[in-house]
Amino acid sequence: MDPGSNLDILMARYQAGDFAAATALIQRIGPQLHRFFLAQFSSRADADDLLQETWLRIHRVRHTYRPGEPVLPWFYAIARRVRIDHFRRASRTTARERRLEEASEVAVTIPREEGEPDDLEALLAPLSESQREVIRMMKVAGMSLEEVARATSSSVGSVKQKVHRAYRNLREHMSSLGLKKGPSGGLP
Amino acid sequence: MKDEEVDEVLKSSSRAAHEVEPALLKRIADSIHPSLQPVRPLPPTWVLTAALVLICAAVAVTGAARTGFYGIEKLTLAERLLIFTTLGILAWVAGREFVAELIPGSRHRLSPGALLTIASVALLAVFALLFRNYRTEHFVSAGIACLVTGLLLAIPAALLSWLLLRRGFAVNSVSAGLVGGALAGLCGVTMLELHCANFQALHVLVWHTAVVSVSAAAGALLGWALREVATSH
Numbered sequence: 336m337d338p339g340s341n342l343d344i345l346m347a348r349y350q351a352g353d354f355a356a357a358t359a360l361i362q363r364i365g366p367q368l369h370r371f372f373l374a375q376f377s378s379r380a381d382a383d384d385l386l387q388e389t390w391l392r393i394h395r396v397r398h399t400y401r402p403g404e405p406v407l408p409w410f411y412a413i414a415r416r417v418r419i420d421h422f423r424r425a426s427r428t429t430a431r432e433r434r435l436e437e438a439s440e441v442a443v444t445i446p447r448e449e450g451e452p453d454d455l456e457a458l459l460a461p462l463s464e465s466q467r468e469v470i471r472m473m474k475v476a477g478m479s480l481e482e483v484a485r486a487t488s489s490s491v492g493s494v495k496q497k498v499h500r501a502y503r504n505l506r507e508h509m510s511s512l513g514l515k516k517g518p519s520g521g522l523p
Numbered sequence: 524m525k526d527e528e529v530d531e532v533l534k535s536s537s538r539a540a541h542e543v544e545p546a547l548l549k550r551i552a553d554s555i556h557p558s559l560q561p562v563r564p565l566p567p568t569w570v571l572t573a574a575l576v577l578i579c580a581a582v583a584v585t586g587a588a589r590t591g592f593y594g595i596e597k598l599t600l601a602e603r604l605l606i607f608t609t610l611g612i613l614a615w616v617a618g619r620e621f622v623a624e625l626i627p628g629s630r631h632r633l634s635p636g637a638l639l640t641i642a643s644v645a646l647l648a649v650f651a652l653l654f655r656n657y658r659t660e661h662f663v664s665a666g667i668a669c670l671v672t673g674l675l676l677a678i679p680a681a682l683l684s685w686l687l688l689r690r691g692f693a694v695n696s697v698s699a700g701l702v703g704g705a706l707a708g709l710c711g712v713t714m715l716e717l718h719c720a721n722f723q724a725l726h727v728l729v730w731h732t733a734v735v736s737v738s739a740a741a742g743a744l745l746g747w748a749l750r751e752v753a754t755s756h
Contacts, residue, residue, distance in 0.1 A: 352561040358552045365551065369543045383547055387554070394555045396692040398562040399626050409628035416627075416694045423754045455536040474533050485628045488694060505529045 342406040350397055361390065367476055368414050374456055374471060375418065375464070389417045407478050408485035415486065461508045466501035469494055565690060568622050568629070575618035575684055576611070579710035582680040587717035590672070594719045602653050609649050610713050613642050617706040621684065624699035625691025635701040639739050642705055646712065646732045654724040662723075666730035669719055673711030673734035674741075680710035681742065696746035696753075704742020708735035 342363070348356030368389055372382040393413055400409050455474065459467045472483045480498070484491045565571070587595075595603060620638055623629035633641070681703060693699035711734040719731070 350562050350564060352559050354552075354556055354559055357555060357559060361548050361552050365548050366543045383544075386543070386547065387551055390551045390555065392692075394558070396627070398564055398690060399692050400628075401564050401567065401626070405628065407628075412627035412694045413692070420754050423750075427755070455533065458533065458536055470533065474536075481630075485630055488624075488629075488631055488698070490631065490634070502526055502529055505533075506526070509529060509532065 343402065346397075346400055346406050347402050350400065350402075364410055365390075368410065370475060371411070371414060371471065372418060374467070381421070385414075385417055385421055388421075389414050392417060405482050405485060407476055408482045411472060411476065411478075411486035412488065458505065458509075462501050462504055466497050466504070469497045470501050473498070565626060568619060568626075571622045571688065572615060572618040574687055575621060575706065576614050578683045578687065579614050579618075579680055579706065579713065582676060582683065583710050583713035583717060586672075586676040586714040590714075590718045592717055594715070595717045597720050597722065598716075605649055605653065606716050607713070609645055610709060610716065613645060614706065614709045614713070617642065617702060617709055621699070621702045621706050622688065622691075624695070624702050625688045625693055627692055627694050635698045635705075635739075635743075638702060639705050639736060642709065642735050643732055646735065647728060650727045650732065651724070654722050654727050656723050657725065658723055659725050660723065662725060665721055666726055669715055669721070669726070669730045670733055670737065672718070673708070673715050673731070674738060675711075676714045677704070677707035677711040677734065677738045681707035681738075693746070696750045697743050698746070700742035700744070700746025700749075701739050702742070704745075705735055705739040707742070708738030711735075711738060 342360070345356045345360050345363075349360055365386060369382050369386050372385040373379060393410065396413065400406070455471070459470055462470065468487070469483055472478045472486060473480075478486065480491050480494050484494045487494065598606070616633070617638060620631065620633055620635070623631050624635075684703060684706060712731055715731050715734065719727075721727070
């Protein structure tokens with residue numbers, strides 16, 4: 336069964352005011368979005384906050400989902416917006432603090448505080464942020480090229496190009512490490 | 524190393540389960556519970572696009588009715604057909620992209636920059652083809668009057684379009700502002716083509732076409748300002 340079609344039904348029931356469907360969506364999409372936030376230089380606490388903020392926004396704009404449209408791009412498009420707003424606020428706060436304290440070495444991005452980077456993040460480390468984002472959406476969320484294009488407000492061609500470049504970089508990186516499939520199928 | 528091998532390594536690495544505290548998920552569910560009312564989903568894209576095009580047409584005709592239909596009266600049937608068909612297609616394309624900008628996860632056929640470029644180039648091509656009078660009398664004064672008239676008309680068009688799509692959610696407010704501004708600008712150009720009887724080629728090419736880009740720039744600026752306000756605290 337296509338997992339997307341199941342999400343469609345849950346989303347329609349959520350729009351109809353069904354709390355059980357809303358809870359089921361939170362249980363299914365929540366961990367994916369949490370991983371999406373955690374992967375992008377945020378601490379676990381930040382990822383928790385971003386997940387809550389994203390759901391509040393999803394809840395506020397749930398009428399903008401139209402039945403029959405792909406669900407995951409809708410969720411990820413909102414999550415991306417929340418993440419961008421968060422980075423913007425964080426950069427502004429950092430800049431303000433820097434001015435106040437006259438500290439010159441304050442990083443704009445927030446370093447990961449806890450939690451080891453998982454296998455996938457270690458593999459994706461040499462890629463650019465936009466390439467990592469596309470690969471994460473495809474491999475973690477299981478989205479198609481078309482869905483990634485919708486989630487990132489770009490064309491399918493542009494997503495294809497990013498994937499192509501990401502694979503080329505990964506091939507070179509893995510070859511230079513002499514990396515092949517490990518015994519568990521993941522990193523050796 | 525082959526793509527299939529890279530793919531296999533990525534697939535197996537991404538299989539690791541990601542745990543989120545159940546208490547966090549429960550807290551989120553509890554926080555939305557009190558306001559969980561049934562909502563009416565937005566209508567399909569084509570319905571919203573058609574409504575936007577109708578709004579633009581109505582605003583342009585109303586504007587021209589107040590100032591006079593001198594332009595369209597002077598145009599031949601073929602010229603009318605070419606100009607207004609082009610404007611209609613461009614308004615439909617801009618309207619569809621504006622709807623996509625205000626509905627998360629929508630399919631984007633054109634980037635905002637490409638839309639603006641296509642609209643400007645299409646208008647320039649049509650005007651260059653139809654208007655061959657290269658005299659430039661009162662180029663600046665007449666031009667500014669048309670630019671201001673077109674932009675003033677773009678304001679109600681933009682407001683009504685926003686009113687129609689007020690339940691939407693802009694994932695990127697700068698892009699949404701740019702596309703909405705371009706649509707409103709096209710409404711302004713439509714009104715100018717109905718009203719303006721100055722058929723000097725440079726006047727039409729420069730000042731009429733400029734309405735679209737100036738209006739789009741104003742929309743993008745407004746979107747940027749709104750985003751700055753929203754993320755400033």
